[in-house]
Amino acid sequence: MSALVLNNPPPERDATLLERVRGSYLGLAIGDALGATVEFMTPTEIAHQYGVHRDIIGAGWLKLKPGQVTDDTTMALALGRAIIDRHAIEASAIAHSFDAWMRAKPVDIGHTVRAGIRQFRLQGTTVMPDDEMSAGNGACMRCLPIALATFGCSEAEVRAASRCQAHITHNNPLSDAGTETVILMLQALLGGHPLGQQLHRFAQPLATSHHVFNFRRRACRNPSGFIGDTLRVVFEGLFDTGSFEDCLVEVVNRGGDADTTGAIAGMLAGACYGERAIPARWLKALDGEIRREVVQQAESLVAMAPVALR
Numbered sequence: 351m352s353a354l355v356l357n358n359p360p361p362e363r364d365a366t367l368l369e370r371v372r373g374s375y376l377g378l379a380i381g382d383a384l385g386a387t388v389e390f391m392t393p394t395e396i397a398h399q400y401g402v403h404r405d406i407i408g409a410g411w412l413k414l415k416p417g418q419v420t421d422d423t424t425m426a427l428a429l430g431r432a433i434i435d436r437h438a439i440e441a442s443a444i445a446h447s448f449d450a451w452m453r454a455k456p457v458d459i460g461h462t463v464r465a466g467i468r469q470f471r472l473q474g475t476t477v478m479p480d481d482e483m484s485a486g487n488g489a490c491m492r493c494l495p496i497a498l499a500t501f502g503c504s505e506a507e508v509r510a511a512s513r514c515q516a517h518i519t520h521n522n523p524l525s526d527a528g529t530e531t532v533i534l535m536l537q538a539l540l541g542g543h544p545l546g547q548q549l550h551r552f553a554q555p556l557a558t559s560h561h562v563f564n565f566r567r568r569a570c571r572n573p574s575g576f577i578g579d580t581l582r583v584v585f586e587g588l589f590d591t592g593s594f595e596d597c598l599v600e601v602v603n604r605g606g607d608a609d610t611t612g613a614i615a616g617m618l619a620g621a622c623y624g625e626r627a628i629p630a631r632w633l634k635a636l637d638g639e640i641r642r643e644v645v646q647q648a649e650s651l652v653a654m655a656p657v658a659l660r
């Protein structure tokens with residue numbers, strides 16, 4: 351007798367839309383909190399200090415409390431708040447919300463983000479000049495609210511909404527291409543389309559049109575804050591593992607910008623596998639206020655979708 355046993359079952363088919371939506375926003379926060387401990391460490395340093403890093407314990411260079419998140423999560427929350435308040439995607443409302451976020455003295459902030467918010471403060475502009483140097487991952491790390499609010503919009507509308515929030519700080523074609531790809535993948539996963547399909551539909555075409563995203567050629571380790579490095583690690587973690595936990599452990603143990611690779615991998619894996627696939631110990635360890643706020647925003651944003659770009 352032989353039974354067909356799938357060693358890689360598709361749990362994404364079991365989750366409802368709401369479970370995926372909640373899983374995605376929780377995944378972002380959990381990946382951030384997990385990865386922040388080892389941010390800017392090399393894989394060798396991580397192995398030496400933790401063996402395999404797999405628990406949310408805080409610390410790291412930011413000296414975080416266990417379960418505390420960083421700018422990746424709190425900027426996404428600032429973006430989500432602006433969309434919920436205005437019931438629309440509106441550059442000036444989002445820029446105001448980013449400005450309020452910066453005034454509240456976040457635990458960390460990237461220099462491209464700081465420069466963009468400063469420019470808004472001084473000149474009221476919501477589009478940074480096109481910049482070769484701003485191909486950082488700062489627009490991508492906070493993109494989830496756009497994916498939720500534009501769920502059901504056309505691809506052109508989704509891309510325009512993505513640029514509206516991204517260009518406040520990061521106006522760069524590679525950042526745009528990577529961020530829009532992540533948003534379109536998120537929406538496909540939230541819609542219940544299987545993970546394997548996203549490899550051919552989105553990840554591989556992105557790598558073909560821009561070689562900096564060429565993942566799986568040689569495992570990317572110690573990724574910088576460059577969007578190319580970031581998404582190579584995220585795609586390798588996402589497509590070469592079979593669970594939420596394995597994906598995040600694989601990604602953050604590569605070190606480098608680990609809170610951000612963790613955050614982006616977390617939103618995608620959460621959308622893929624759903625809230626129930628998130629290990630209980632991680633949910634428990636995540637800061638309680640953040641946990642409540644991400645779930646609330648996740649539900650509000652998807653409930654108001656599709657939201658218009660103004």
Ligand code: MN
Pocket residue numbers: 420421422458609610
């Ligand atoms: Mn961060």
Ligand code: MN
Pocket residue numbers: 389607608609610
């Ligand atoms: Mn980071």
